[in-house]
Amino acid sequence: MDTPATLDALLRALRTRLQDAGIENPGLEARMLLGTATGRDTTQLIAHGNDAATAEQAARADTLCQRRCAGEPMAHILGRRSFWTLDLEVSPACLIPRPETELLVEQALAVIDDLATATPRVLDLGTGPGTIILALKSERPDIDAFASERSHEALQQARANAAELGLPVGLWRGDWLEALAPAAHFHIITCNPPYIAPDDPHLTRGDLRFEPRSALAAAANGLADLYRVIDTARAHLSLGGWLLLEHGFDQAPPVRERLRQAGYRAIRTLRDRSGHERTTLGMR
Numbered sequence: 116m117d118t119p120a121t122l123d124a125l126l127r128a129l130r131t132r133l134q135d136a137g138i139e140n141p142g143l144e145a146r147m148l149l150g151t152a153t154g155r156d157t158t159q160l161i162a163h164g165n166d167a168a169t170a171e172q173a174a175r176a177d178t179l180c181q182r183r184c185a186g187e188p189m190a191h192i193l194g195r196r197s198f199w200t201l202d203l204e205v206s207p208a209c210l211i212p213r214p215e216t217e218l219l220v221e222q223a224l225a226v227i228d229d230l231a232t233a234t235p236r237v238l239d240l241g242t243g244p245g246t247i248i249l250a251l252k253s254e255r256p257d258i259d260a261f262a263s264e265r266s267h268e269a270l271q272q273a274r275a276n277a278a279e280l281g282l283p284v285g286l287w288r289g290d291w292l293e294a295l296a297p298a299a300h301f302h303i304i305t306c307n308p309p310y311i312a313p314d315d316p317h318l319t320r321g322d323l324r325f326e327p328r329s330a331l332a333a334a335a336n337g338l339a340d341l342y343r344v345i346d347t348a349r350a351h352l353s354l355g356g357w358l359l360l361e362h363g364f365d366q367a368p369p370v371r372e373r374l375r376q377a378g379y380r381a382i383r384t385l386r387d388r389s390g391h392e393r394t395t396l397g398m399r
């Protein structure tokens with residue numbers, strides 16, 4: 116790419132390329148890519164749009180734009196994704212936080228506030244970059260926050276985010292609840308497990324192509340991990356404690372049935388902003 120004369124001209128060139136590649140929000144993403152390439156925020160880019168663009172800035176912007184036009188997720192290119200009120204570092208080793216998971220956070224906060232306990236113990240299973248537990252700890256600093264994760268790289272990412280945000284969370288590597296002593300109990304257990312069927316064609320499209328399969332897909336039509344967590348979490352809940360699960364839009368009936376079979380009470384499902392049944396909870 117020839118170096119456009121000014122930052123504004125560079126921004127326009129990026130926008131056109133993203134638009135031609137079929138990107139949904141080319142203006143917004145062009146600004147984000149240029150911000151990363153130049154180290155300037157949006158306000159600075161607007162105020163200094165007539166500044167000359169350097170060849171280095173144009174080359175960096177060109178590389179980032181090529182990656183985006185090839186379909187790579189913005190979160191991987193920028194290395195960050197906003198979730199709840201947090202700005203999380205993310206990498207290709209973990210799931211990119213999704214807006215629909217905020218429903219589970221909202222509900223977990225409501226449950227925390229209803230508990231007659233000053234310091235609720237909260238465990239998040241399969242925490243990825245720390246998405247759910249860091250949102251909860253940031254809102255309710257008094258909780259005792261714990262999280263586990265099977266992927267070493269994702270766990271490292273969660274540790275880095277917790278340190279960057281200054282939020283203390285007890286983190287360990289493990290297969291769901293297996294590392295826990297039988298006596299370990301929590302008031303709340305949250306989990307957004309892999310729940311896509313391995314043969315779902317969505318796995319070969321969009322952002323999902325770039326995310327770890329182990330964070331997305333589960334056997335038994337996507338239900339295997341949901342069932343395993345349901346079956347094993349109850350023994351680690353205090354009496355009156357809650358399990359909150361995110362699941363696929365069509366998985367609420369089997370999830371409710373499994374919770375019922377496992378002995379949970381007060382089972383209910385909540386819909387996300389798109390109207391899909393997305394989060395189901397049950398009480399011990």
Ligand SMILES: C[S@@+](CC[C@H](N)C(=O)[O-])C[C@H]1O[C@@H](n2cnc3c(N)ncnc32)[C@H](O)[C@@H]1O
Pocket residue numbers: 209210211212213216240241242243244245246247263264265266269289290291307308309310329330331340
């Ligand atoms: C759908 S992602 C959710 C990530 C994050 N909690 C969120 O809500 O964005 C599922 C996470 O579960 C982890 N995971 C998959 N199988 C696991 C297992 N057997 N034990 C623990 N974690 C597991 C994956 O590595 C991944 O980070």
